[in-house]
Amino acid sequence: MKIFDMEAVSNKVRRNIFRTFFFLYFFYTFTRLKSEHNNNPDMENRSLVTIAEHSKEKILYLLEMAREFEKNPNRKILDGKVVATLFFEPSTRTRLSFETAANRLGARVIGFTDPKATSSSKGETLKDTIIMVSNYADIIVMRHYLEGAARYASEVTNVPIVNAGDGSNQHPSQTMLDLYSIYKTQGTLENLNIYMVGDLKYGRTVHSLLMAMRHFNPTFHFIAPEELKMPEEYKLYCREHGLKYIEHTEFDENVIAEADILYMTRVQRERFTDLMEYERVKDIYILRNEMLKNTRPNLRILHPLPRVNEIAYDVDENPKAYYFQQAQNGLYARQAILCDVLGITLDDVKSDEL
Numbered sequence: 001m002k003i004f005d006m007e008a009v010s011n012k013v014r015r016n017i018f019r020t021f022f023f024l025y026f027f028y029t030f031t032r033l034k035s036e037h038n039n040n041p042d043m044e045n046r047s048l049v050t051i052a053e054h055s056k057e058k059i060l061y062l063l064e065m066a067r068e069f070e071k072n073p074n075r076k077i078l079d080g081k082v083v084a085t086l087f088f089e090p091s092t093r094t095r096l097s098f099e100t101a102a103n104r105l106g107a108r109v110i111g112f113t114d115p116k117a118t119s120s121s122k123g124e125t126l127k128d129t130i131i132m133v134s135n136y137a138d139i140i141v142m143r144h145y146l147e148g149a150a151r152y153a154s155e156v157t158n159v160p161i162v163n164a165g166d167g168s169n170q171h172p173s174q175t176m177l178d179l180y181s182i183y184k185t186q187g188t189l190e191n192l193n194i195y196m197v198g199d200l201k202y203g204r205t206v207h208s209l210l211m212a213m214r215h216f217n218p219t220f221h222f223i224a225p226e227e228l229k230m231p232e233e234y235k236l237y238c239r240e241h242g243l244k245y246i247e248h249t250e251f252d253e254n255v256i257a258e259a260d261i262l263y264m265t266r267v268q269r270e271r272f273t274d275l276m277e278y279e280r281v282k283d284i285y286i287l288r289n290e291m292l293k294n295t296r297p298n299l300r301i302l303h304p305l306p307r308v309n310e311i312a313y314d315v316d317e318n319p320k321a322y323y324f325q326q327a328q329n330g331l332y333a334r335q336a337i338l339c340d341v342l343g344i345t346l347d348d349v350k351s352d353e354l
């Protein structure tokens with residue numbers, strides 16, 4: 001019996017040398033390509049996936065750019081650019097304000113609002129759709145029902161992705177218009193009492209706003225029924241960032257007496273797996289005009305919209321109602337976002353020939 005089969009040993013050594021060589025070659029090629037990608041400014045990915053990635057300075061800078069666009073939204077600084085709007089979920093404000101923003105800046109818009117009319121209904125993957133649209137457009141604005149879809153899209157293309165809402169996760173462009181609305185109505189973003197009311201579990205707008213406000217020392221009041229409470233991960237985020245929050249289940253005039261901002265939200269029917277549960281909670285909180293009598297003079301009522309039942313129609317006439325102006329602010333905030341992801345600066349905007 002042979003103790004060492006020299007031929008087998010030498011085959012094994014050859015295989016190991018080959019494997020090591022192959023691994024080193026792959027590692028070298030991957031590292032070189034990644035370094036080229038990182039060093040090439042043309043390939044820098046300027047996507048807006050989550051507001052958490054923006055510093056305080058960056059947020060204030062974008063708000064200043066939005067203010068510039070409010071002075072004059074018609075500037076042809078995106079002439080020759082193509083903006084794709086891919087909406088895998090329904091939308092009125094987000095899509096139309098992004099498209100208006102692009103049109104007023106001179107860009108052209110392509111896209112879809114009904115994924116059933118696209119090849120995704122034939123089984124095309126999101127990755128393939130994003131790679132294809134990247135061949136045609138300079139920016140992709142995407143709303144998707146899956147949490148993390150925008151992050152994933154940003155990883156499969158170098159065309160900037162703007163997250164227009166991914167499931168119940170994030171809605172960063174909504175947050176920019178919310179911040180702009182808060183700043184315009186309060187004159188500051190600092191030290192405010194922000195009351196978030198309704199569906200804090202599935203509402204992506206409150207999740208994004210909470211993260212952005214970490215720079216501005218807010219005191220949050222979370223008003224929600226047990227079933228729709230602010231998720232633990234966001235409360236943990238508050239604790240980690242030293243943000244004060246108080247939770248309530250009651251919603252009445254006493255609870256909101258100290259509010260600067262009352263951020264109402266709709267109960268998100270489309271996220272419920274149990275429609276009986278939706279029926280139980282859908283009308284749990286309704287803001288009525290008489291509840292506003294003793295509120296602070298500076299109070300403003302925001303809502304990302306659409307509204308279902310949570311704000312009675314008599315509130316619309318109250319000067320503290322600000323949700324329709326808030327939606328209008330979306331145009332200017334989204335013009336700033338489109339420019340920023342394309343590398344157009346505030347100075348470029350200011351110096352643009354009108």
Ligand code: CP
Nearest residue numbers: 091092093094304305
């Ligand atoms: N606020 C918001 O996202 O509205 P739409 O769903 O109409 O875009």
